[in-house]
Amino acid sequence: MREVVVVGQPNAGKTLFLLNFAAYTGLSVADLALRAEDGTTTTKSLPLSAARRNLVDAARHKTQVVQSLELRFPSGKTARFARVSDTPGLADAISPDAVLRRAMAAALEALRRADVVLHMIDAALVGRHGEAAVAAVDREIADYGFARGPYALLANKQDLPLARAGTNVLRRMFPGRRVIPVSALQRRGFREVKLFVWRHV
Amino acid sequence: MLLSGQPVGPVYPADVIRMVAEGSLAPQRAVNWLSVLERRAGARPGADGESGAPAGASDALEAAWRDLDKLIGLDRVKTHLREVLAYAHMQVLRQQHGLHTEPIVLHTVMFGRPGTGKTTVARLMSRILHAAGLLSKGHIVETERADLVGEYVGHTAQRTKEQIRKATGGVLFVDEAYSLMRGGEKDFGREAIDCLVKAMEDQRHDLVVILAGYPEEMAEFLAVNPGLESRFPIQIEFPDYTLAEMQEIARLMCQERDYELSEAAAEALGVYVSIARLLPNFGNARVIRNVLEGAMRRQAWRLLNPDADARRRGLSRRELMQLLPEDLGEEVLACAKWSSSASPTPGRRSFS
Numbered sequence: 001m002r003e004v005v006v007v008g009q010p011n012a013g014k015t016l017f018l019l020n021f022a023a024y025t026g027l028s029v030a031d032l033a034l035r036a037e038d039g040t041t042t043t044k045s046l047p048l049s050a051a052r053r054n055l056v057d058a059a060r061h062k063t064q065v066v067q068s069l070e071l072r073f074p075s076g077k078t079a080r081f082a083r084v085s086d087t088p089g090l091a092d093a094i095s096p097d098a099v100l101r102r103a104m105a106a107a108l109e110a111l112r113r114a115d116v117v118l119h120m121i122d123a124a125l126v127g128r129h130g131e132a133a134v135a136a137v138d139r140e141i142a143d144y145g146f147a148r149g150p151y152a153l154l155a156n157k158q159d160l161p162l163a164r165a166g167t168n169v170l171r172r173m174f175p176g177r178r179v180i181p182v183s184a185l186q187r188r189g190f191r192e193v194k195l196f197v198w199r200h201v
Numbered sequence: 202m203l204l205s206g207q208p209v210g211p212v213y214p215a216d217v218i219r220m221v222a223e224g225s226l227a228p229q230r231a232v233n234w235l236s237v238l239e240r241r242a243g244a245r246p247g248a249d250g251e252s253g254a255p256a257g258a259s260d261a262l263e264a265a266w267r268d269l270d271k272l273i274g275l276d277r278v279k280t281h282l283r284e285v286l287a288y289a290h291m292q293v294l295r296q297q298h299g300l301h302t303e304p305i306v307l308h309t310v311m312f313g314r315p316g317t318g319k320t321t322v323a324r325l326m327s328r329i330l331h332a333a334g335l336l337s338k339g340h341i342v343e344t345e346r347a348d349l350v351g352e353y354v355g356h357t358a359q360r361t362k363e364q365i366r367k368a369t370g371g372v373l374f375v376d377e378a379y380s381l382m383r384g385g386e387k388d389f390g391r392e393a394i395d396c397l398v399k400a401m402e403d404q405r406h407d408l409v410v411i412l413a414g415y416p417e418e419m420a421e422f423l424a425v426n427p428g429l430e431s432r433f434p435i436q437i438e439f440p441d442y443t444l445a446e447m448q449e450i451a452r453l454m455c456q457e458r459d460y461e462l463s464e465a466a467a468e469a470l471g472v473y474v475s476i477a478r479l480l481p482n483f484g485n486a487r488v489i490r491n492v493l494e495g496a497m498r499r500q501a502w503r504l505l506n507p508d509a510d511a512r513r514r515g516l517s518r519r520e521l522m523q524l525l526p527e528d529l530g531e532e533v534l535a536c537a538k539w540s541s542s543a544s545p546t547p548g549r550r551s552f553s
Contacts, residue, residue, distance in 0.1 A: 041340035140232035
């Protein structure tokens, strides 16, 4: 099965995106595969609504392990499956907190293994603060992901003001990359993401 | 602590990941390193797709072997596993070269008392087999009787199949497997066993079943199910830890959590363990973990309670790290006191 990974800064909206996107592809109960930092996985079943309640938070660094869902992408009479993983947020600096560092290491490991990279950036933040809001780690991911395989930049939070301006900034900064405006909260742009993933798994 | 700027950069992508976890490399630089290293290696990870081992397999394999080696004691277990897993890996490699291969059956029985590392080793086995390309996911699903046996006729097969479905691609770990035989002829446990046996045959290429439990009960369980024993070619015994190994485990557990045992505390713990391990249901490493976790809570209260003078003058780094004998709890202290009154050189005698 192909691995799709959602990466980005903390609080870009990765977890909410994964859960809402899973619901969009027709999933109702999430068999979350949680990959701990030592590389082992455990499975946990949660209804999506409960998962949203438990996993999504406005606090930074809420997600500390790699969480994956197997999603089904119907194609004609059959379907393709892909494992989509949500990862802990990556920040520029070295964190003094060992737990966070290990979480970030797990995120990098997932990024390294992925076949398809979905890179999520908070476009509303970029709209407000311009290029400064795009962290160095984002630039690196954009280069890395783009150089090695299917890569899409998800300009998230289109439900907030200035997100469109932010999306334009991102398009200018990362020429040649596929930029998809989405709103994880309002489930906008999911069709395009689904097509993109479907084409590459 | 953060390592000071090292002149040598990472050599393998796995180093990059490790350095981020250690805190010697910022994530931003790490992604850059990954680009550089992977370009240098010339191969796009994941380019080999579905066939053979997953991307970065040799790194993952090495890391998993290293983790197995890091476990304290368990020498016989390690040697045994190393041979079995190397043989399995060899079959995969031989297959790639079109050589004759034997069918690989890796279903395992683990005999051992609580806390002797059965689950930990099962996890590592799953990881190693995954990295060697023998299991597609490399996870572990831990089950016990309640997860497998249903409440009414026909329910058991459903439940067991559900667990098998979840475990496919990894390891199905059945703890206290003999409890499936509890309750006599009419018990649904039998049905669960039959269902497991069928899955072990049908899905032997992508599922490893591990039965685990107390040595005596497991031996009896296999004896009354003669058909079962032959289906589990790998049988591993987990001996109790020796006193020295337990002390090493305690030290390591503290180290991992950034704590340290004061000399007196280490001594007291040694005495306690040497006495406690004579009890029939001694929990081995689990006992140590429980004592240490209790100690960390007591240490917190010792330093932060309203009367502590340490609280007023502020806490030093050393104080934050150190566990004293009084943190270890009444049971440990009582043992230590009893022993020091009984003999001049307590706790040094080995019971192994």
